[in-house]
Amino acid sequence: MNLYIVTLILLIVIAPILTSFIKSLKMILLFKQPASLFQGYRNISKLLKKETIVSHESSQITRVAPFLVLSPLLITLLFLPPVMHESSYINFVDAFTITGLISLSTFFLMLIGLDSASGFGGMGSSREAFISALAEPAMVLTIFAISMIANNLGISEASKNLSHNFPQEHMASFIFAGISFFILLLAENGRIPVDNPETHLELTMVHEAMILDLTGFYLMLVEVASSIKFIIFASLFASLFMPFGIEFSAPLALLIFIIKLFLIATIVALIEVNVAKLRLFKVPDLLGIAIVFAFLSLITFYILGA
Amino acid sequence: MNNLFIGLFLATLIIALFSTRLYSLFWWYLLNSLMLSLLALTIGFQTYDNAMIISGSITLVLKVIIVPYLLKVMSQKYNLARQIPPNIKAQYSVLLIPAILVFTFYLAEPIVEVMHHHANYVAISISSLFFALLLIIQQSTITGKIIGFLMLENALFLLGTTATDGMPLIIEFGIFLDFLMTIVIIILAFEKQEVQS
Numbered sequence: 267m268n269l270y271i272v273t274l275i276l277l278i279v280i281a282p283i284l285t286s287f288i289k290s291l292k293m294i295l296l297f298k299q300p301a302s303l304f305q306g307y308r309n310i311s312k313l314l315k316k317e318t319i320v321s322h323e324s325s326q327i328t329r330v331a332p333f334l335v336l337s338p339l340l341i342t343l344l345f346l347p348p349v350m351h352e353s354s355y356i357n358f359v360d361a362f363t364i365t366g367l368i369s370l371s372t373f374f375l376m377l378i379g380l381d382s383a384s385g386f387g388g389m390g391s392s393r394e395a396f397i398s399a400l401a402e403p404a405m406v407l408t409i410f411a412i413s414m415i416a417n418n419l420g421i422s423e424a425s426k427n428l429s430h431n432f433p434q435e436h437m438a439s440f441i442f443a444g445i446s447f448f449i450l451l452l453a454e455n456g457r458i459p460v461d462n463p464e465t466h467l468e469l470t471m472v473h474e475a476m477i478l479d480l481t482g483f484y485l486m487l488v489e490v491a492s493s494i495k496f497i498i499f500a501s502l503f504a505s506l507f508m509p510f511g512i513e514f515s516a517p518l519a520l521l522i523f524i525i526k527l528f529l530i531a532t533i534v535a536l537i538e539v540n541v542a543k544l545r546l547f548k549v550p551d552l553l554g555i556a557i558v559f560a561f562l563s564l565i566t567f568y569i570l571g572a
Numbered sequence: 573m574n575n576l577f578i579g580l581f582l583a584t585l586i587i588a589l590f591s592t593r594l595y596s597l598f599w600w601y602l603l604n605s606l607m608l609s610l611l612a613l614t615i616g617f618q619t620y621d622n623a624m625i626i627s628g629s630i631t632l633v634l635k636v637i638i639v640p641y642l643l644k645v646m647s648q649k650y651n652l653a654r655q656i657p658p659n660i661k662a663q664y665s666v667l668l669i670p671a672i673l674v675f676t677f678y679l680a681e682p683i684v685e686v687m688h689h690h691a692n693y694v695a696i697s698i699s700s701l702f703f704a705l706l707l708i709i710q711q712s713t714i715t716g717k718i719i720g721f722l723m724l725e726n727a728l729f730l731l732g733t734t735a736t737d738g739m740p741l742i743i744e745f746g747i748f749l750d751f752l753m754t755i756v757i758i759i760l761a762f763e764k765q766e767v768q769s
Binding site for chain 1: 578580
Protein backbone atom coordinates (compact mmCIF):
# COMPACT_ATOMS: atom_id res chain seq x y z
CA MET A 267 0.00 0.00 0.00
CA ASN A 268 2.83 2.41 0.88
CA LEU A 269 4.58 1.65 -2.38
CA TYR A 270 1.32 2.32 -4.26
CA ILE A 271 1.00 5.77 -2.70
CA VAL A 272 4.68 6.52 -3.33
CA THR A 273 4.25 5.63 -7.01
CA LEU A 274 1.14 7.80 -7.26
CA ILE A 275 2.84 10.84 -5.73
CA LEU A 276 5.92 10.28 -7.85
CA LEU A 277 3.85 10.18 -11.06
CA ILE A 278 2.09 13.45 -10.18
CA VAL A 279 5.39 15.12 -9.23
CA ILE A 280 7.21 13.95 -12.33
CA ALA A 281 4.45 14.87 -14.82
CA PRO A 282 5.34 18.60 -15.33
CA ILE A 283 9.06 17.72 -15.32
CA LEU A 284 8.55 15.24 -18.16
CA THR A 285 6.80 17.75 -20.43
CA SER A 286 9.45 20.39 -19.73
CA PHE A 287 12.10 17.73 -20.40
CA ILE A 288 10.69 17.21 -23.90
CA LYS A 289 10.66 20.97 -24.47
CA SER A 290 14.24 21.52 -23.27
CA LEU A 291 15.56 18.52 -25.23
CA LYS A 292 13.97 19.96 -28.36
CA MET A 293 15.61 23.32 -27.64
CA ILE A 294 19.02 21.65 -27.24
CA LEU A 295 18.57 19.83 -30.54
CA LEU A 296 17.64 23.10 -32.26
CA PHE A 297 20.77 24.81 -30.76
CA LYS A 298 18.77 27.07 -28.48
CA GLN A 299 19.37 27.88 -24.83
CA PRO A 300 17.39 25.08 -23.10
CA ALA A 301 14.60 25.84 -20.66
CA SER A 302 14.96 24.54 -17.11
CA LEU A 303 13.49 21.15 -16.18
CA PHE A 304 11.34 22.91 -13.58
CA GLN A 305 9.78 25.29 -16.10
CA GLY A 306 6.49 23.41 -15.70
CA TYR A 307 6.40 24.24 -11.99
CA ARG A 308 7.32 27.86 -12.69
CA ASN A 309 4.42 28.13 -15.14
CA ILE A 310 2.06 26.69 -12.55
CA SER A 311 3.13 29.13 -9.85
CA LYS A 312 2.96 32.02 -12.31
CA LEU A 313 -0.59 31.10 -13.34
CA LEU A 314 -1.63 30.75 -9.69
CA LYS A 315 -0.60 34.34 -9.01
CA LYS A 316 -2.45 35.73 -12.03
CA GLU A 317 -5.97 37.05 -11.94
CA THR A 318 -8.70 34.75 -13.29
CA ILE A 319 -11.02 36.40 -15.78
CA VAL A 320 -14.07 34.72 -17.28
CA SER A 321 -15.74 36.09 -20.39
CA HIS A 322 -19.26 37.58 -20.13
CA GLU A 323 -20.40 35.39 -22.99
CA SER A 324 -19.49 32.13 -21.33
CA SER A 325 -21.86 30.19 -19.09
CA GLN A 326 -21.35 28.24 -15.89
CA ILE A 327 -19.65 25.43 -17.85
CA THR A 328 -16.38 27.36 -18.09
CA ARG A 329 -16.22 27.56 -14.30
CA VAL A 330 -16.94 23.86 -13.78
CA ALA A 331 -15.36 22.12 -16.77
CA PRO A 332 -11.63 22.65 -15.94
CA PHE A 333 -12.11 20.58 -12.78
CA LEU A 334 -13.91 17.93 -14.80
CA VAL A 335 -11.06 17.87 -17.30
CA LEU A 336 -8.55 17.15 -14.56
CA SER A 337 -10.51 14.77 -12.32
CA PRO A 338 -11.05 11.79 -14.71
CA LEU A 339 -7.33 11.85 -15.41
CA LEU A 340 -6.52 11.83 -11.69
CA ILE A 341 -8.86 8.85 -11.26
CA THR A 342 -7.09 7.11 -14.16
CA LEU A 343 -3.76 7.54 -12.36
CA LEU A 344 -5.12 5.29 -9.59
CA PHE A 345 -5.77 2.47 -12.05
CA LEU A 346 -2.36 2.32 -13.72
CA PRO A 347 -0.44 -0.98 -13.68
CA PRO A 348 1.97 -1.58 -10.77
CA VAL A 349 5.55 -0.42 -11.11
CA MET A 350 7.01 -2.75 -8.47
CA HIS A 351 5.97 -6.33 -7.88
CA GLU A 352 5.38 -5.88 -4.13
CA SER A 353 3.17 -2.89 -4.75
CA SER A 354 -0.61 -3.29 -4.44
CA TYR A 355 -2.79 -2.44 -7.42
CA ILE A 356 -6.40 -2.24 -8.48
CA ASN A 357 -7.19 -5.23 -10.65
CA PHE A 358 -10.89 -4.94 -11.44
CA VAL A 359 -10.37 -2.18 -14.00
CA ASP A 360 -10.05 -3.16 -17.62
CA ALA A 361 -8.51 -0.99 -20.28
CA PHE A 362 -11.86 0.07 -21.71
CA THR A 363 -12.57 1.97 -18.50
CA ILE A 364 -9.34 3.88 -18.92
CA THR A 365 -10.20 4.72 -22.53
CA GLY A 366 -13.61 5.90 -21.37
CA LEU A 367 -12.21 8.11 -18.60
CA ILE A 368 -9.73 9.72 -20.98
CA SER A 369 -12.47 10.45 -23.50
CA LEU A 370 -14.61 11.93 -20.70
CA SER A 371 -11.81 14.37 -19.98
CA THR A 372 -11.51 15.19 -23.70
CA PHE A 373 -15.28 15.75 -23.85
CA PHE A 374 -15.17 18.43 -21.14
CA LEU A 375 -12.18 20.05 -22.85
CA MET A 376 -14.25 20.29 -26.03
CA LEU A 377 -17.11 21.84 -24.02
CA ILE A 378 -14.74 24.57 -22.77
CA GLY A 379 -13.83 25.35 -26.36
CA LEU A 380 -17.47 25.58 -27.44
CA ASP A 381 -18.53 27.55 -24.38
CA SER A 382 -16.09 30.41 -24.93
CA ALA A 383 -18.24 31.50 -27.89
CA SER A 384 -15.24 32.59 -29.92
CA GLY A 385 -14.51 31.34 -33.41
CA PHE A 386 -11.26 29.73 -32.36
CA GLY A 387 -12.78 27.66 -29.58
CA GLY A 388 -15.37 26.07 -31.84
CA MET A 389 -12.75 25.36 -34.48
CA GLY A 390 -10.43 23.73 -31.95
CA SER A 391 -13.25 21.63 -30.51
CA SER A 392 -14.36 20.36 -33.89
CA ARG A 393 -10.78 19.42 -34.76
CA GLU A 394 -10.28 17.66 -31.44
CA ALA A 395 -13.55 15.75 -31.94
CA PHE A 396 -12.37 14.78 -35.43
CA ILE A 397 -9.02 13.45 -34.16
CA SER A 398 -10.31 11.69 -31.06
CA ALA A 399 -13.15 10.03 -32.98
CA LEU A 400 -10.56 8.50 -35.28
CA ALA A 401 -8.20 7.57 -32.45
CA GLU A 402 -10.91 5.71 -30.52
CA PRO A 403 -11.28 2.55 -32.71
CA ALA A 404 -7.52 2.15 -32.93
CA MET A 405 -7.22 2.52 -29.14
CA VAL A 406 -9.88 -0.12 -28.45
CA LEU A 407 -8.38 -2.55 -30.99
CA THR A 408 -4.84 -2.08 -29.66
CA ILE A 409 -5.88 -2.59 -26.08
CA PHE A 410 -7.91 -5.63 -27.02
CA ALA A 411 -4.93 -7.08 -28.84
CA ILE A 412 -2.52 -6.53 -25.95
CA SER A 413 -5.05 -8.04 -23.54
CA MET A 414 -5.31 -11.12 -25.75
CA ILE A 415 -1.51 -11.42 -25.88
CA ALA A 416 -1.21 -11.07 -22.10
CA ASN A 417 -4.17 -13.37 -21.55
CA ASN A 418 -6.01 -10.99 -19.23
CA LEU A 419 -8.45 -8.12 -19.78
CA GLY A 420 -7.42 -6.12 -16.71
CA ILE A 421 -4.39 -4.02 -17.53
CA SER A 422 -2.62 -4.43 -14.18
CA GLU A 423 -2.83 -8.21 -14.44
CA ALA A 424 -1.89 -8.01 -18.10
CA SER A 425 1.27 -6.05 -17.38
CA LYS A 426 2.22 -8.50 -14.60
CA ASN A 427 1.63 -11.48 -16.91
CA LEU A 428 3.72 -9.88 -19.63
CA SER A 429 6.64 -9.24 -17.33
CA HIS A 430 6.58 -12.67 -15.66
CA ASN A 431 6.23 -14.94 -18.64
CA PHE A 432 6.52 -13.06 -21.87
CA PRO A 433 4.87 -14.93 -24.79
CA GLN A 434 7.79 -15.20 -27.24
CA GLU A 435 5.63 -16.72 -29.98
CA HIS A 436 3.47 -13.58 -30.11
CA MET A 437 6.40 -11.20 -30.59
CA ALA A 438 5.23 -10.00 -34.04
CA SER A 439 1.74 -9.30 -32.74
CA PHE A 440 3.21 -7.48 -29.72
CA ILE A 441 5.32 -5.19 -31.94
CA PHE A 442 2.35 -4.24 -34.12
CA ALA A 443 0.34 -3.34 -31.03
CA GLY A 444 3.31 -1.29 -29.76
CA ILE A 445 3.59 0.72 -33.01
CA SER A 446 -0.14 1.38 -32.97
CA PHE A 447 -0.10 2.50 -29.34
CA PHE A 448 2.83 4.83 -29.93
CA ILE A 449 1.00 6.59 -32.80
CA LEU A 450 -1.97 6.94 -30.45
CA LEU A 451 0.30 8.40 -27.76
CA LEU A 452 1.39 11.09 -30.22
CA ALA A 453 -2.14 11.74 -31.47
CA GLU A 454 -3.96 11.86 -28.15
CA ASN A 455 -1.41 14.15 -26.51
CA GLY A 456 -1.31 16.57 -29.42
CA ARG A 457 2.34 16.00 -30.28
CA ILE A 458 3.89 17.20 -33.51
CA PRO A 459 2.76 15.03 -36.41
CA VAL A 460 -0.81 15.72 -35.32
CA ASP A 461 -0.78 19.01 -33.43
CA ASN A 462 1.94 21.45 -32.43
CA PRO A 463 1.73 22.19 -28.69
CA GLU A 464 3.85 25.34 -28.94
CA THR A 465 2.31 27.57 -31.58
CA HIS A 466 -0.69 29.81 -31.46
CA LEU A 467 -1.02 29.97 -35.22
CA GLU A 468 -4.68 29.66 -36.10
CA LEU A 469 -4.18 27.22 -38.96
CA THR A 470 -2.38 24.61 -36.93
CA MET A 471 -3.55 24.67 -33.35
CA VAL A 472 -5.94 22.13 -31.95
CA HIS A 473 -5.41 21.87 -28.22
CA GLU A 474 -4.35 25.50 -27.76
CA ALA A 475 -7.40 26.78 -29.63
CA MET A 476 -9.77 25.28 -27.11
CA ILE A 477 -8.08 26.81 -24.08
CA LEU A 478 -7.42 30.20 -25.64
CA ASP A 479 -9.98 32.00 -23.48
CA LEU A 480 -8.96 30.45 -20.17
CA THR A 481 -6.89 32.42 -17.69
CA GLY A 482 -5.20 32.04 -14.34
CA PHE A 483 -6.30 29.15 -12.16
CA TYR A 484 -8.47 27.47 -14.81
CA LEU A 485 -5.65 27.57 -17.34
CA MET A 486 -3.35 26.00 -14.76
CA LEU A 487 -5.82 23.16 -14.21
CA VAL A 488 -5.95 22.41 -17.92
CA GLU A 489 -2.17 22.60 -18.31
CA VAL A 490 -1.69 20.19 -15.40
CA ALA A 491 -4.30 17.92 -16.97
CA SER A 492 -2.44 17.81 -20.27
CA SER A 493 0.86 16.91 -18.57
CA ILE A 494 -0.89 14.22 -16.52
CA LYS A 495 -2.46 12.84 -19.68
CA PHE A 496 0.99 12.50 -21.19
CA ILE A 497 2.31 10.66 -18.16
CA ILE A 498 -0.68 8.30 -18.19
CA PHE A 499 0.02 7.33 -21.79
CA ALA A 500 3.77 7.12 -21.18
CA SER A 501 3.42 4.89 -18.16
CA LEU A 502 0.88 2.67 -19.93
CA PHE A 503 3.40 2.31 -22.76
CA ALA A 504 6.21 1.66 -20.28
CA SER A 505 4.38 -1.07 -18.38
CA LEU A 506 2.60 -2.77 -21.28
CA PHE A 507 5.11 -2.52 -24.10
CA MET A 508 8.41 -2.50 -22.20
CA PRO A 509 7.65 -5.35 -19.79
CA PHE A 510 10.92 -5.71 -17.89
CA GLY A 511 12.49 -4.44 -14.68
CA ILE A 512 9.43 -4.99 -12.48
CA GLU A 513 10.90 -8.04 -10.71
CA PHE A 514 13.80 -6.21 -9.05
CA SER A 515 13.67 -4.75 -5.53
CA ALA A 516 11.48 -1.69 -5.04
CA PRO A 517 13.96 1.23 -5.42
CA LEU A 518 15.67 -0.32 -8.44
CA ALA A 519 12.35 -1.11 -10.14
CA LEU A 520 11.20 2.46 -9.54
CA LEU A 521 14.44 3.80 -11.01
CA ILE A 522 14.07 1.60 -14.09
CA PHE A 523 10.49 2.80 -14.51
CA ILE A 524 11.56 6.46 -14.39
CA ILE A 525 14.32 5.77 -16.91
CA LYS A 526 11.72 4.17 -19.19
CA LEU A 527 9.50 7.26 -18.91
CA PHE A 528 12.39 9.56 -19.82
CA LEU A 529 13.32 7.26 -22.71
CA ILE A 530 9.79 7.57 -24.11
CA ALA A 531 9.97 11.36 -23.69
CA THR A 532 13.29 11.37 -25.56
CA ILE A 533 11.80 9.40 -28.45
CA VAL A 534 8.84 11.80 -28.61
CA ALA A 535 11.22 14.79 -28.65
CA LEU A 536 13.31 13.23 -31.43
CA ILE A 537 10.17 12.62 -33.50
CA GLU A 538 9.03 16.19 -32.90
CA VAL A 539 12.32 17.61 -34.13
CA ASN A 540 12.59 15.37 -37.18
CA VAL A 541 9.03 15.20 -38.49
CA ALA A 542 7.00 18.01 -40.02
CA LYS A 543 3.49 18.61 -38.78
CA LEU A 544 0.88 16.88 -40.92
CA ARG A 545 -1.84 18.81 -42.67
CA LEU A 546 -5.09 18.38 -40.77
CA PHE A 547 -6.66 16.31 -43.53
CA LYS A 548 -3.61 14.05 -43.62
CA VAL A 549 -4.11 13.13 -39.95
CA PRO A 550 -6.68 10.40 -40.83
CA ASP A 551 -3.93 8.69 -42.85
CA LEU A 552 -1.68 8.49 -39.79
CA LEU A 553 -4.51 7.24 -37.61
CA GLY A 554 -5.42 4.85 -40.43
CA ILE A 555 -1.93 3.37 -40.10
CA ALA A 556 -2.59 2.97 -36.37
CA ILE A 557 -5.88 1.16 -37.09
CA VAL A 558 -4.18 -1.10 -39.65
CA PHE A 559 -1.45 -2.04 -37.20
CA ALA A 560 -3.92 -2.73 -34.41
CA PHE A 561 -5.94 -4.93 -36.73
CA LEU A 562 -2.78 -6.62 -37.95
CA SER A 563 -1.81 -7.36 -34.36
CA LEU A 564 -5.16 -9.07 -33.72
CA ILE A 565 -4.99 -11.07 -36.96
CA THR A 566 -1.43 -12.23 -36.35
CA PHE A 567 -2.40 -13.23 -32.84
CA TYR A 568 -5.32 -15.35 -33.98
CA ILE A 569 -3.75 -17.03 -36.96
CA LEU A 570 -0.12 -17.39 -36.01
CA GLY A 571 -0.60 -18.02 -32.31
CA ALA A 572 -2.92 -20.93 -32.80
CA MET B 573 14.13 -13.08 -32.01
CA ASN B 574 12.97 -14.43 -35.39
CA ASN B 575 9.46 -13.31 -34.58
CA LEU B 576 10.72 -9.80 -33.94
CA PHE B 577 12.45 -9.51 -37.30
CA ILE B 578 9.61 -11.05 -39.25
CA GLY B 579 7.16 -8.68 -37.57
CA LEU B 580 9.28 -5.65 -38.37
CA PHE B 581 9.68 -6.92 -41.96
CA LEU B 582 5.92 -6.81 -42.47
CA ALA B 583 5.63 -3.51 -40.57
CA THR B 584 8.16 -1.70 -42.78
CA LEU B 585 6.42 -2.99 -45.90
CA ILE B 586 3.04 -1.71 -44.71
CA ILE B 587 4.42 1.72 -43.80
CA ALA B 588 6.01 1.88 -47.27
CA LEU B 589 2.51 1.47 -48.71
CA PHE B 590 1.45 4.72 -47.04
CA SER B 591 4.51 6.83 -47.84
CA THR B 592 4.20 9.64 -50.37
CA ARG B 593 7.85 10.71 -50.70
CA LEU B 594 10.52 9.03 -52.80
CA TYR B 595 13.33 9.16 -50.25
CA SER B 596 11.15 7.83 -47.45
CA LEU B 597 10.24 4.94 -49.77
CA PHE B 598 13.97 4.22 -50.20
CA TRP B 599 14.40 4.40 -46.45
CA TRP B 600 11.61 1.88 -45.81
CA TYR B 601 13.07 -0.41 -48.46
CA LEU B 602 16.44 -0.21 -46.67
CA LEU B 603 14.88 -1.10 -43.32
CA ASN B 604 12.89 -3.91 -44.94
CA SER B 605 16.05 -5.45 -46.40
CA LEU B 606 17.89 -4.95 -43.11
CA MET B 607 15.23 -6.93 -41.25
CA LEU B 608 15.41 -9.65 -43.92
CA SER B 609 19.19 -9.98 -43.68
CA LEU B 610 19.12 -9.99 -39.87
CA LEU B 611 16.50 -12.74 -40.01
CA ALA B 612 18.60 -14.80 -42.40
CA LEU B 613 21.70 -14.31 -40.22
CA THR B 614 19.91 -15.33 -37.01
CA ILE B 615 18.38 -18.41 -38.63
CA GLY B 616 21.82 -19.25 -40.03
CA PHE B 617 23.52 -18.93 -36.65
CA GLN B 618 20.77 -20.90 -34.92
CA THR B 619 20.93 -23.83 -37.32
CA TYR B 620 24.70 -23.60 -38.04
CA ASP B 621 23.85 -23.25 -41.72
CA ASN B 622 26.79 -21.65 -43.52
CA ALA B 623 24.89 -21.13 -46.75
CA MET B 624 22.27 -19.09 -44.92
CA ILE B 625 24.93 -16.96 -43.22
CA ILE B 626 26.59 -16.26 -46.57
CA SER B 627 23.35 -15.29 -48.27
CA GLY B 628 22.36 -13.17 -45.27
CA SER B 629 25.60 -11.23 -45.39
CA ILE B 630 25.34 -10.78 -49.16
CA THR B 631 21.85 -9.39 -48.59
CA LEU B 632 23.23 -7.05 -45.96
CA VAL B 633 25.87 -5.65 -48.30
CA LEU B 634 23.84 -5.63 -51.51
CA LYS B 635 20.30 -4.72 -50.53
CA VAL B 636 20.91 -2.62 -47.45
CA ILE B 637 23.92 -0.57 -48.54
CA ILE B 638 24.53 -0.67 -52.29
CA VAL B 639 21.06 -0.68 -53.85
CA PRO B 640 19.47 2.14 -51.79
CA TYR B 641 22.61 4.23 -52.28
CA LEU B 642 22.58 3.60 -56.04
CA LEU B 643 18.88 4.40 -56.27
CA LYS B 644 19.34 7.65 -54.39
CA VAL B 645 22.31 8.69 -56.53
CA MET B 646 20.42 7.82 -59.72
CA SER B 647 17.29 9.67 -58.70
CA GLN B 648 19.35 12.75 -57.84
CA LYS B 649 21.27 12.50 -61.10
CA TYR B 650 18.13 12.28 -63.25
CA ASN B 651 16.29 14.75 -61.03
CA LEU B 652 13.22 12.56 -60.57
CA ALA B 653 10.02 13.80 -58.95
CA ARG B 654 10.33 13.37 -55.20
CA GLN B 655 6.63 13.49 -54.54
CA ILE B 656 4.97 10.22 -55.47
CA PRO B 657 1.35 10.16 -54.31
CA PRO B 658 -0.06 6.62 -54.45
CA ASN B 659 -2.89 5.94 -56.92
CA ILE B 660 -4.93 4.19 -54.26
CA LYS B 661 -6.07 6.64 -51.59
CA ALA B 662 -5.04 6.01 -48.00
CA GLN B 663 -8.62 5.51 -46.81
CA TYR B 664 -9.04 2.65 -49.29
CA SER B 665 -5.69 1.17 -48.30
CA VAL B 666 -6.85 1.09 -44.68
CA LEU B 667 -9.63 -1.27 -45.76
CA LEU B 668 -7.65 -3.11 -48.41
CA ILE B 669 -4.64 -4.11 -46.29
CA PRO B 670 -6.56 -5.99 -43.55
CA ALA B 671 -8.68 -7.64 -46.25
CA ILE B 672 -5.55 -8.88 -48.03
CA LEU B 673 -4.11 -10.07 -44.73
CA VAL B 674 -7.15 -12.10 -43.77
CA PHE B 675 -7.39 -13.50 -47.28
CA THR B 676 -3.74 -14.58 -47.42
CA PHE B 677 -3.78 -16.08 -43.96
CA TYR B 678 -6.66 -18.31 -44.96
CA LEU B 679 -4.94 -19.00 -48.27
CA ALA B 680 -1.86 -20.20 -46.41
CA GLU B 681 -3.75 -22.38 -43.97
CA PRO B 682 -3.38 -25.70 -45.88
CA ILE B 683 0.37 -25.08 -46.22
CA VAL B 684 0.65 -24.27 -42.53
CA GLU B 685 -1.04 -27.55 -41.66
CA VAL B 686 1.41 -29.55 -43.76
CA MET B 687 4.51 -27.86 -42.40
CA HIS B 688 5.84 -28.23 -38.90
CA HIS B 689 8.88 -26.01 -38.85
CA HIS B 690 8.54 -22.18 -39.27
CA ALA B 691 4.95 -22.80 -40.32
CA ASN B 692 3.80 -19.32 -39.31
CA TYR B 693 6.33 -17.52 -41.46
CA VAL B 694 4.90 -18.84 -44.72
CA ALA B 695 1.65 -16.95 -44.15
CA ILE B 696 3.51 -13.70 -43.49
CA SER B 697 5.75 -14.07 -46.52
CA ILE B 698 2.79 -14.77 -48.83
CA SER B 699 0.97 -11.73 -47.51
CA SER B 700 4.09 -9.59 -47.97
CA LEU B 701 4.19 -10.84 -51.56
CA PHE B 702 0.68 -9.47 -52.03
CA PHE B 703 1.61 -6.16 -50.38
CA ALA B 704 4.57 -5.77 -52.72
CA LEU B 705 2.21 -6.34 -55.65
CA LEU B 706 -0.11 -3.70 -54.18
CA LEU B 707 2.85 -1.32 -53.98
CA ILE B 708 3.60 -1.91 -57.67
CA ILE B 709 -0.04 -1.29 -58.54
CA GLN B 710 -0.44 1.89 -56.54
CA GLN B 711 2.72 3.66 -57.67
CA SER B 712 2.44 5.40 -61.02
CA THR B 713 6.08 6.51 -61.41
CA ILE B 714 8.84 4.19 -62.52
CA THR B 715 10.81 4.56 -59.26
CA GLY B 716 7.83 3.53 -57.16
CA LYS B 717 7.28 0.48 -59.33
CA ILE B 718 10.97 -0.42 -59.01
CA ILE B 719 10.81 -0.26 -55.23
CA GLY B 720 7.73 -2.48 -55.41
CA PHE B 721 9.67 -4.95 -57.53
CA LEU B 722 12.58 -4.98 -55.07
CA MET B 723 10.18 -5.53 -52.18
CA LEU B 724 8.71 -8.45 -54.14
CA GLU B 725 12.23 -9.85 -54.41
CA ASN B 726 12.60 -9.54 -50.62
CA ALA B 727 9.31 -11.32 -50.03
CA LEU B 728 10.38 -14.15 -52.36
CA PHE B 729 13.65 -14.44 -50.47
CA LEU B 730 11.76 -14.64 -47.19
CA LEU B 731 9.48 -17.34 -48.61
CA GLY B 732 12.54 -19.22 -49.81
CA THR B 733 14.37 -19.09 -46.49
CA THR B 734 11.41 -19.95 -44.32
CA ALA B 735 9.43 -22.41 -46.43
CA THR B 736 12.30 -24.67 -47.36
CA ASP B 737 14.30 -24.26 -44.15
CA GLY B 738 17.25 -22.85 -46.06
CA MET B 739 17.56 -23.02 -49.83
CA PRO B 740 20.54 -24.56 -51.57
CA LEU B 741 23.17 -21.86 -52.04
CA ILE B 742 23.17 -22.20 -55.82
CA ILE B 743 19.50 -21.16 -56.05
CA GLU B 744 20.17 -18.13 -53.92
CA PHE B 745 23.03 -17.11 -56.15
CA GLY B 746 20.57 -17.46 -59.01
CA ILE B 747 18.25 -15.03 -57.23
CA PHE B 748 21.07 -12.57 -56.69
CA LEU B 749 21.99 -12.79 -60.37
CA ASP B 750 18.37 -12.05 -61.15
CA PHE B 751 18.64 -9.13 -58.81
CA LEU B 752 21.71 -7.77 -60.59
CA MET B 753 19.84 -7.98 -63.88
CA THR B 754 17.08 -5.95 -62.22
CA ILE B 755 19.54 -3.22 -61.33
CA VAL B 756 20.72 -3.08 -64.93
CA ILE B 757 17.11 -2.79 -66.10
CA ILE B 758 16.49 -0.07 -63.54
CA ILE B 759 19.36 2.01 -64.84
CA LEU B 760 18.11 1.56 -68.40
CA ALA B 761 14.63 2.57 -67.30
CA PHE B 762 15.93 5.70 -65.62
CA GLU B 763 17.74 6.71 -68.77
CA LYS B 764 14.63 6.11 -70.84
CA GLN B 765 12.62 8.29 -68.51
CA GLU B 766 15.34 10.91 -68.82
CA VAL B 767 14.98 10.85 -72.61
CA GLN B 768 11.19 11.07 -72.39
CA SER B 769 11.04 13.99 -70.00
